[in-house]
Amino acid sequence: MEIKAHCERQADGWHVSVAELGGLTTTAKRLDKATEQIKILAEQASGESKCDIVVKVEAVMPGIICDLEAAQEKMRIATRLQEEASASIREVVGRMRDEGLTMRDIAVLLGVTPQRVAQLAPCATHEESVA
Numbered sequence: 586m587e588i589k590a591h592c593e594r595q596a597d598g599w600h601v602s603v604a605e606l607g608g609l610t611t612t613a614k615r616l617d618k619a620t621e622q623i624k625i626l627a628e629q630a631s632g633e634s635k636c637d638i639v640v641k642v643e644a645v646m647p648g649i650i651c652d653l654e655a656a657q658e659k660m661r662i663a664t665r666l667q668e669e670a671s672a673s674i675r676e677v678v679g680r681m682r683d684e685g686l687t688m689r690d691i692a693v694l695l696g697v698t699p700q701r702v703a704q705l706a707p708c709a710t711h712e713e714s715v716a
Contacts, residue, residue, distance in 0.1 A: 586638050588627055592616060593645045606630060616642055678705040 593600045598614040606626055613619035620640040628635045644650060674695075681691045688706070692699040 586627065586631065586633050587641055588623060588638060589641050589643055590619065590623055591643050591645070592619065616644075675705050675707065678702060679707045682706055 588603060588605045591602045591604075595612070598612055599616060599619055601611050601613060601619045601623070603609045603623055603626075606623070607630075609623075609626060611619065611622060613622065620642065623640050624635045624638045627633065627638045627640075631638075678691060678695075681694070686694075688699045688702045691702045695702065
């Protein structure tokens, strides 16, 4: 069960309203306390276990929420770019190994330790390790 909690910041905490619980309104010093209160009330009203109740917080903080969403989008982009960079560096290390460069030479070129190069190098196939 998902319940939406409309939360507005006030000087002394949060004003919370929950339409799904008959327009319930409450105040709390912290959002985690508010969500816990909502779960308890929802459990009493619906009979569902608290563990099965998810409170989706919709905060009203003009300007800040937009900045938060922009920052989260940048984090998603950074994660995607990090994954792409990791795949690219592994490919380059593999190509360097195919060219016969030693782990130490590759380490110097990349500015990392030979141990890090070993982590980045593609695993040798069984035939290569036996040969």
